Amino acid sequence: MNVLITGGAGFIGSHVVRLFVEKYPDYNIYNLDALTYAGNLENLKDIEGFPNYTFIKGDINDSGFINQLFQDYQFDAVIHLAAESHVDRSISDPLAFVKTNIIGTVNLLNAAKETWADNLENKLFYHISTDEVYGTLGEGLFKETTAYDPNSPYSASKASSDHFVRAYGETYGLPHIITNCSNNYGQNQFPEKLIPLFINNIINNKSLPVYGDGNYTRDWLYVKDHALAIDLVFHKGEHGETYNIGGFNEWKNIDLVKVLCAQMDKKLSRPVGTSEELITYVKDRPGHDLRYAIDASKINTELGWKPSVTFEEGLEITIDWYLKNEKWLNNVTSGEYKNYYKKQYS
Ligand code: NAD
Ligand code: DAU
Secondary structure, eight states, X not given: OEEEEETTTSHHHHHHHHHHHHHOTTSEEEEEEOOOTTOOGGGGGGGTTOTTEEEEEOOTTOHHHHHHHHHHHOOSEEEEOOSOOOHHHHHHOHHXXXXXXXXXXXXXXXXXXXXXXXXXXXXXXXXXXXGGGGOOOOSSOBOTTSOOOOOSHHHHHHHHHHHHHHHHHHHHXXXXXXXXXXXXXXXXXXXXXXXXXXXXXXXTTOOEEEETTSOOEEEEEEHHHHHHHHHHXXXXXXXXXXXXXXXXXXXXXXXXXXXXXXXXXXXXXXXXXXXXXXXEEEOOOTTOOOBOOBOOHHHHHHHOOOOXXXXXXXXXXXXXXXXXXXXXXXXXXXXHHHHHHHHHHO
C-alpha cells in the first residue's frame, strides 16, 4: 500500500509517520511537507534511512505539483495533516489559513478524485481535524452530531475543509473519514502552543502570558495516543464516518499552568513557587472559545480506543523531553533547522 501522509514533519504528523513506518514495513510511507516554520525533519531523524520511508518536500497549495505527485506515486490512501495550526497566527493572517487549510485540502481532494476515478475500492482520504470546528461549549461534551460553529479563522478554515471532504464523499463518492481531536501535547510541539511555550519560558525565566483570566478550559491528549487513534481509525474506521478523539481530561488553563510550574520547579531544582511568579495575565485572545471537551465514546465503543497514558505521565514525559532537547528548542525558535533543511531540499 502506498500511503501519503501530509504534514509529517510537524508535531502530530511526525508521530504518525514514525508509527506507520515502524509498524507497517510492507507499506510505502510518503511524507509530503512544505517545511514551514512548524515543519522540521529533525523530528524524524531516527527513521530517515528506513526503506519504506520517503520524504517529499512540496506545497499542497500547488495544484499542478500535487496532481503530478498523485500520478507518479499512485497513492492508495491519504492521511492529511498538513495545515496552518495556530489560532493566534490565524487572527493576524487569516488568508494563509484559507490557502493551506481550505485550498490545499481541495487540491488534495481533486488529485485523489482524479487518480482514483476508475477504481475507488480500497482507497481512503482521511482528514485529521479539530474539535475547534464545534465552537465554544457550555454544558455537556462535543459529540460527532454537534453542529459546526467555528469562531476563529483557524477553526473556520478547518470546518470548511471538513465540509469539502464530506462534500467530495457525497458528490463524487470519495471514500473518506474525518476525526476531530482535542488539544494535543507532547514531544516535538512547536513552542508557540501553550505547554511547550510555557516550558521554554520557564527554562529561560521569561514571563508566562496567560490570556484573559485563565479560566478557559481545554481537553488535553498525549500526542502518541492521538497517533494510535489515527492508526486504528485508518484501519478499522467506517468510511464516511466522523470520530471524535479526546483525552477525557479537562483543565482550566490557569490550573494546568500551575501544575506545570510546580513540575518545572521540581525538575529544575528551583524553590517551590519560582515558576508561578512568572505568570502574567495579558490581554485576551479575540474570539477566545471558553471551553472544549470531547465525548470520545464513539471511538471507544466502536473501535476500542482510549488514551493509554494519564495526564500526569504524559506531562512528565513531555517536560523531560523538552529539558533533554533544549538544542531542539533553540534551533526551532531561531530558525536554525529551517535554514539547514532549506539548503538540503532547495
Ligand atoms: P503543526 O503546525 O505542528 O504541523 C503542520 C505541518 O504541516 C508542518 O510540518 C508544516 O510544515 C506542514 N505544512 C504547513 N503548510 C503546508 C503546505 N502548504 N504544504 C505542505 N505542508 C504544509 O501542526 P500539528 O499541531 O501537528 O497539527 C497537525 C494537524 O492536526 C492539523 O491539520 C491540525 O489542524 C490538526 N489538529 C491539531 C491539534 C493540536 O492540538 N495540535 C488537535 C487537533 C487537530
Ligand atoms: O483543540 C484542538 C486545537 O488545539 C488544535 O486544533 C490547534 O491546532 C491547537 O493549536 C490547539 O488550539 P488552542 O488554541 O486551544 O491551543 P493553544 O496552545 O494556542 O492554547 C491553549 C489555551 O491556552 C487557549 O485557551 C489559549 C491559552 N493560551 C495560549 C497561549 C499560546 C494562553 O493563555 N497563553 C498563551 O500564550
